[in-house]
Amino acid sequence: RDRFIGRIQALARAHDQLLETDWQSADLAILVKTTLLAYYRDDEIDRVADGPPMPLTPRQGLGLALILHELATNASKYGALSTDDGTLRVTWDEMQVDGRPHVRLSWRESDGPPVTDGAPKGFGTKLIKRVCAYELEGSAELDLAPEGLTAEIVFPISKGE
Known part of the structure; x- marks a missing residue:
């Protein structure tokens, strides 16, 4: 129930940002920082x-x-955000893939509780991968290494719907 409500709240924050631009665009920097x-x-x-920006x-x-909410929720329950010593670093930039501009977003957790499972599983992982593929037309690589989760998300920069 709490995760479902959290997803609704994440969408509501994104909707607020879209309303501010008359439903024209959202900004990646604002989405990350708001999350x-x-x-x-x-x-x-x-x-x-x-x-x-x-x-x-x-x-x-x-x-x-939705993806950022899922990553943050998992980090707060099991990862770097669940302990005072954990660290999180989220970066993004533009890169070229086959001559087209793409966004590359990196989510890196470290110094959280030790990870004993080598591969992320469950509904959250499916949600991230599916939203990335179908809504962003991109890809998501998730690596649950012993030192913490790393997510690399790459998707094309679109100029319109």
């Missing part, structure tokens, strides 16, 4: 999240809001 405000103070966000289509913004 992390649930776990960090405003003055700490720039230490954790780093990347340029990057416009997204409404579809991409909504999809990415």
Whole structure:
């Protein structure tokens, strides 16, 4: 129930951002930082999240809001955000794939509880991979290494719906 409500809240935050632009675009930097405000103070966000403003289509913004919420929820329950010693670093930039601009977003957790399972499983993993494939038209690589989760998400920069 709590996870479902959290997903609805993540979509609501993305909708708020889209309403501010008359449903034209969302910004990747704002989506990441808004998600992390649930776990960090405003003055700490720039230490954790780093990347340029990057416009997204409404579809991409909504999809990415779900993915970020899922990653943050899992980190707060099982990973780096579940302990005072854990660290999280979220970065994004633009890269070229086959001559087309793409976003590369990296989510890296470390210093959290030791990870004993080598591969992420469950509904959250399926949600991340499916939203990435169908809503972002991209890919998601998840690696649950002993030192913490790493997620690499790559998707094309769209100029319209």
